[in-house]
Amino acid sequence: MAIYVGYLAALLGMICWIPQAFQVWRTRDTKSLSLSANLLFLITVSLWLIYGLMITDWPIILANIVSVTAMIAIVAAKLKYK
């Protein structure tokens, strides 16, 4: 049972920032986004990706490739449309 909760959390965590990435590029409005929070979270998912690569754990690698991509899009929009 616990393992399914973990898989669902991992899946949602992988995709959840995609709507935010689309919204900031569509609206070009990033005013209420905290640069420090989004930058810290980009560093967080990058570290998880590096960790996954170091221990060769494919679920961690794949989940965090998606998150890193979404977070780069969000932080780039924040820096461009501030």
Place this chain on the structure above:
Amino acid sequence: MAIYVGYLAALLGMICWIPQAFQVWRTRDTKSLSLSANLLFLITVSLWLIYGLMITDWPIILANIVSVTAMIAIVAAKLKYK
């Protein structure tokens, strides 16, 4: 070495949304926040917390109590000041 990268990722992941929570309550501006992204991430960290409780893993429990608190503050602000 990998374990320190993992700990650093876990620590940053725990605290990174705190600046966003303070910003939305201070400015009352939530326009550029995606409700679906923030709601999905609140569900994600809630599931991680439930997962941590189910397998009695204290690092997962403690990290996600902080994240759930920050995300509830952000989603509540988004619903209040939309």
